[in-house]
Amino acid sequence: MRWRIDAFLKGVERYRHHPYQRDIEDAPTVWQEGATRLLEMGARGRPVLFVPSLINRGYILDLSWRKSLLRWLAGEGGGDSEGGGGIRPFLLEWGYPQAAERGFTMSDVVAGRLVRALEVTCARVGGPVTLAGYCMGGLLALGAALRRPDLVSAYVAMAAPWDFHADDAAAAQRTAALVTPFDPVMRLLGELPVDGVQTLFATLDPLLALKKFSRFGTMDMAGDEADDFVALEDWLNDGVSLPAAIARECLTGWYGENTPGRGEWRIADMPVRPQSLACPSLVIVPARDRIVPPAAARALGTALPGATVWQPSLGHIGMIVSGGAKARIWAPLRDWLLHPPAGPEG
Template structure:
């Protein structure tokens, strides 16, 4: 496959939520199950929960009209479907577009750049996930963690992994950590504080264990460690999907974006429907609506994952729980947080569905010099939600000023 076929695509014409057909199908199945389950009248189907729908519950048990409950459920189901379509349409026509310019790059290799946000204070080197664009940390005016920290007296740098080209699509985790990340670290003049977010936290942790003397401290934001802490059966089920992905790996040497989005949907199948129904009720001029659109644009503009990394992450992390079992190796050496001797911040958001607190919190126990904070937010809201400054940015700033 030629390099030109792997080039980063043009900016998205808004087409989310991705994959759209999957989310519409899930909504249809949910509605069909609700209506088909009416004769049972037992509350077991997705559309009816007596505690969330007390009016329906009263109809079910107190109405003298045996058909009233069915008519009410049917009408409520259709209303939810209309609200979902209205929310998707409102998102697609919203006028917001990200206009923040990228800062200059002080280092690059292949498709990867090290972006410099300026500032005279101690350097902070941010490591995002490999499967999303790094600008979640620099989302919009008033929604940029890196610009907030630059204004607070630090010198943030963001490792933008970029769109994986032909070379990157053959990378292993060791290639990323002991290779590209290690060389990016060498481009930073002073000892930085390494900050990893989500999957990027695992990369940052492994890099810190390799070269602790090159760092001042480490911060791990919503970083998974024990992949079997909450639902080992579901984690193992994700790993069992790997054989189905081999045709995609053979074609493009990577796991495509819509495959990745499908895996995320399996974690919370009806989550997209809920949030788009809620968005349909918002004033499109409001801050909440603008932030919703910004976050959804970021989510829908993902990055393919190199096939060797996908095999390691799904088969090793999710299938065998190699980090928590002490079996995850980078460049032949185990990644053992108990041996790290650096001040470390562990942020485990309490409402995180993607990285449950039970998966992230063990790092705070394993790392000897760890400080644990538990932001009252979700996985993405902690970083760029409307309350991010309160729940994460300022507590993190306080910790940074002390290390």
């Protein structure tokens, strides 16, 4: 046991002193409201608005020069290969909640902030766009697409949970129960702080930190693999707090009561029902996902009429930045975005 602890501490110490810093800057901001910014990457191509989770920074999709899905789609390449091209990506960066945003509900985020960003994006490109959501962002994007179908030409869900009880209802309800010990903090601060969010993730795999830092300690600190590890770990540690009302809706409503899977989740009094989406849709379900159980994400593919469903043997974050992501996700996604199939009414 002692050698395991030593290996872990060695990895942590090497991470703390590693010189890597993010080697790219954010794309230009073309619109901002409060803490939320709309970033535009590329001047031509089929427009796609990417919507990340509220609890992590959006730059996981633009992590580094070698590991940027968005820059590759825009044709800007990275590393030792040329970019895919043909896509004009926009990224919604939620930012850190400011004082007023700590009072936001999910309806404020989706029917307000996200829909307005969608309107701005469509005005810039002169027509509807594809709306792509990653993780929790997939649910937010679906809510916006159903409210403004005139602005959405296609929809993509990437590792997005839908039926929270499909895999293990008891485990989901245990997650929901964590709202109780955090409630006094949320009442005091108006938000679930970053440490609370990190605690929720830690319960999914309590030994993850031990395993990953022990492995990092064995890497060549001057190599690309170590740089990639630090880039990802820095992103993971750059978390975002969650407004209290939204945290309660996610924990009690989504995990506890399974409101999306039961058809009872509502945004501004409108039910969010994927069966009503008429545009082409793609659902990507990472088969090795430990954050969103694959069964929870597959349920969205079943509910969306005529959806294309992919089940790559990748993990939740690996589908975006792993060594196999370019061949198994980036390139097929680029092709689908350029030539989406006809929608259910096509």
